[in-house]
Amino acid sequence: MPRTSPSPAAPPLASGRLLYSLAGLAAALVLAVSVNLLAARLLPHARLDLTQQHLYTLSDGTRQVLSGLRDPITLRLFYSRQLGGAAPVFGAYADRVREMLQEYASASDGRLRLEFLDPEPFSETEDRALSYGIQGVPIDQTGEQVYFGIAGTNLIDDERVLPFLQPERERFLEYDLTRLIHELSNPRRPVVGLLSALPLNGDPRALMMRVPGAGQPFVIANQLRQFFSLREIAPETQRIDPDVEVLIVAQPQNLPEAMLYAIDQFVMRGGKLFAMTDPHSESQASRPGPNGQPVRDTASGLDRLLNAWGIETPRDKVVLDQRGAWRVRANPQDRVQAVDYLAWFNTTGDSLTRSDVATADLQQVTFASAGEVRHRPDAPIEFTPLITSSDRAMLVDVARVRESPDPARLLAEFRPDGQHHVLLARARGMLRSAFLDGPPALPEGVAREEGLPAHLDKSEGPANLVVANDSDLLEDRFWVQVQDFLGQQTATPFSDNGALVANLTDTLAGGDALIGLRSRGESLRPFGVVEEIRRDAEARYRQTEQDLTRKLEATERRLRELRQGTGAAGGQAQAVITPEQRAEIDQARAEIVATRGQLRGVQLELRRDIERLETTLRVLNIALVPILLTLFAIGLALARGRRRSAARG
Template sequence: MKSHTTKLIILIGIFLLGSIIISQSGIFSHTRLDLTENKLFTLNEGTKNILKNIDENIHLKLYFSDEATHNIPILRTYKNTVMDLLNEMQRYADTKLEVSLIDPKIFTPEEDEASQFGLQALPVGDGGENVFFGLVGENSLDSLEVIPFLQPDRESFLEYDIAQLINSLNHPEKNIIGIMSSLELQAKFDPLKGEAVPAQVFITQLQKDYTVKNIDITAESIDEDVNVLLLIHPKELSEKTLFAIDQFALKGGRLLVFVDPYAQSEVITPDPQNPMAAYQADKNSDLNRLFSAWNVNYDPKKVLLDDKYALNIQSPQGARVRHLAYLALKGEAFNNKDIITRELDAINMATVGYFDADNLQAIISSSSDASTTTSEAMKFLVDPTSLFKNYSPDNKNYTIAGRLTGTIKTAFPDGIEGVDKTTLVQENTDPKVVLFADVDFLFDQMWVRSQNFFGRKVYSAFADNGNMITNLLDNMAGSPDLINIRGRKNSARPFTKVMELQKASDEKFREQENVLKQRLRETEEKLNKIQRERGQQNRLIMSQELEQEIHKFQKEKLEVRKKLREVRRNLNKDIQNLGSHLKMINIGLIPLLISLIGIFVLWFRPKKKGGHYAK
């Protein structure tokens, strides 16, 4: 017996010593077993690559008001989620990433520091106390990136937001956005009106965060320093221009293509000799040669109609009508797994086209109520309601915008004259190309209105077109790893069974409430009838009858209330029973199973006979 005790102590000592050595050595520091359904504790491969490639030391400071959020459980729970993610990131970044949790209590230097960094303060209570819940990132070069407030409803984008912040600190230089457009987007002077015309608002947005470089639509080369190329409404491009775009995309350049079957924003210069020329002119654009090489089908003569997302516009007669070709896309129209569509409510588009390709991952799609018409039908359209006459849904979801996936090949396998074929790139297995079948959504009239405020123009958005453009460029201008990061699932796991029980009980409760209201109405009608039938001479009789009716009503009311309490008790009873069963499983059943396994092992272990184990 003594020898068995000694062996057991030695085994325990070896186990503890081994555990200490393993934990201190960090052999399994990056080894995790994530058993959650949505892999909440597993980082995206793109995030891991960003963390492993950090050049300068980065310090992330999470400012969280611990005391002020004592009665705000949703923020406290979300804080734990954020810290778990930050700690996981820190493990992959080794010593290059430092994470600190700071509590900016009221009237402390930490609170002043949080305000100086521009974190958003939410006032709570009457004592002037603020809640801070923001993230500040700094690198060794004193560059600063901030997330002013970490909102719980943005949890699905939390990993992307933090990875983007880290990537921006690791690469603080501004990216260059090249714009090649056949439409006027930049600020200019209008000689006819004699005044300056401002740039489109989305251009102004880009200039704040990026270096914007204008590239002529006839350019035969694209500079290597261009990080992202916006090709807007390409029309009749030369072979050399097409080749330059082709090779830019195949060499790994980020390309955003905007084509349109009927661009409302295209202004046709009027011809005094032919006044009808402006109406008859083609306003479509195409990239046929490249689309064909990429196996993308696009018809520049087809316009999409969609009854579900039809936008209300003002007709020439002044009435508000639904326009099948003007779309307010929302909800199911968006691919909610794509970062580009995050937090979008509605995107306004006009006379859009569509793509058909197996290698195109949809970002924005029509409803199944959609149909198509010709761009010719748009040219002389006076009454938008006429589009309903021959409208018939196709029961098909059309792709309005999407990402190219898989391998794409060059449209110039033999190159072009004057270009060394040895420098020709034939294919790209991981293209960074996004296609849109509309250009009008980029223009101010589709999503923003301006007002004169004391001599200054103030813009207010009535649609999320600008936010989508910002999301698009933030995603495409980032590192390749950042582009591949997608939204993750929320950590919230609702008690579906409890919710079902509550729903069933609420239905019963509402039913009983309706009975009570109906009885109340009937009683009031009877009382009114008594008052109309009885005159002043029968006031005493009326009062007795009234008292009887009131007594009857009170009795009925008590009975209904009793039934309501019964329903509520049954609800709580069902939920309590469910909780009791879960507790029994967690507290009693699992230990019982482990005990039975132990007894089973002991029962069937070899028996010792005469100092030797029986075989």
């Protein structure tokens, strides 16, 4: 048989491909390392911030403060490494603080100097930390202290300190740092006058009574004091000092004519006014008056001045808003444990104008029993709404919320009018004095102060006003939570009321460097669609429940009358119940049973709607992403299969 010659050996394709793959992988690894090294050297501070609110990007206000530094400022971070080892959350936060400080130093063009210090026990560094006021915290039962704070100094040895940095305030880190730098770089602060019937600077009577938590200054007063020189104005004052740049008038009640005239002339001479009137002050209603009982008159206004300038703040109506309404405890006899109180609500989204620097970055502002601010159509002023209600709002008489308000009834009778009611607005323009005839007559026995400036019957230039018809913007419980941390009062905002008041005061005073960063970080962001569905369902439930409850009460009343025999002529009780009355009693009992069943059905349906929605969302959150990935993988496999089939063909 002929012998077959052996075929030539096949080229080592498999081994060659493997070598090419390994070489390509090595080249990719080298390229990645090289790119990272070059980026670290050439772009050490480059960042890509993909968060919706740009939480890791320095705000324009911070950059403005840093670029405006004339003299060097030194920031010293005292951080005990032992703290990070014992509590990893503090270690992670320390890295975040360190990175943020380095961003600040990079943006300051060398005018901000940094020092990172580890205050070990019984060291000179620890003594230095204590001398600055950095707060030590015991790490264990031995009493050994650890530190995590920042001390800042300038060339004239002014000091500002953040005694202890808490991870809970991470979203306010930029605000705290920039505030500290701003205070060190701006020794002179604008003078802000404060005129109010509320104890914004504290209540000495409550302190003397030693009521826990009472008598302390409002948090907003302490916050304003960090940026401005606050000066309290007495109601008997006949003129506002010319060095006062902004006058805050909150909850003005029964002001003398001389005081109103002083405010009028202050505005005519170019002073900036921030007025907060109120149809019903929840703050005043919750505090004891001079006689120890809450005052009954909780309304306030500046009608004579504002009306003359083309602005109205009615005292007889309050705004109800279903969107953002607060959940409060219901009546103990109510079947539902919590209910939306429409008079207390958060304004969010399109309720906050984004075209004004004071509200552009705010997330939510809380109002309580607020009235609306109206612009008189014939007034020659520029009227700019800053905060409005949603379109799911309406006006009701103030009496509905003043004494023993019924949240369930307000919700049941709620009928939105579809209007956006203005709650806070700016006004600007040439104004005429509310006292065209000159200074008012003084009460008998009161002498006029000497050296009063000449009367002006119109403003010297365009006047700038901010008007809100709610003074409860300032009340702590509506925007901030105050806690005691190792003897130190810590205020953690859950709403942006404080940022709003500070922003508006700052813009009126002429500076806006800090405005963009006061509300940085995450505010409460509820699931809007879910909240809207829940509120609509509950509103329907409340309306149905109210009708059924009235029917049930009327039937039970009729049943009691029948049992007592009061249906007899002349109203006299009968000794014997007639067959007709017995049949009516049975019918009433059947109606009561049926009505109670309908009430239970309405409640059950409400719970079913909410539970069905929660179940749907839970399934979507858990299963949607894996399903989409699976479908994508299947589609990709099918596409590859078709390409291979086409190539073979």
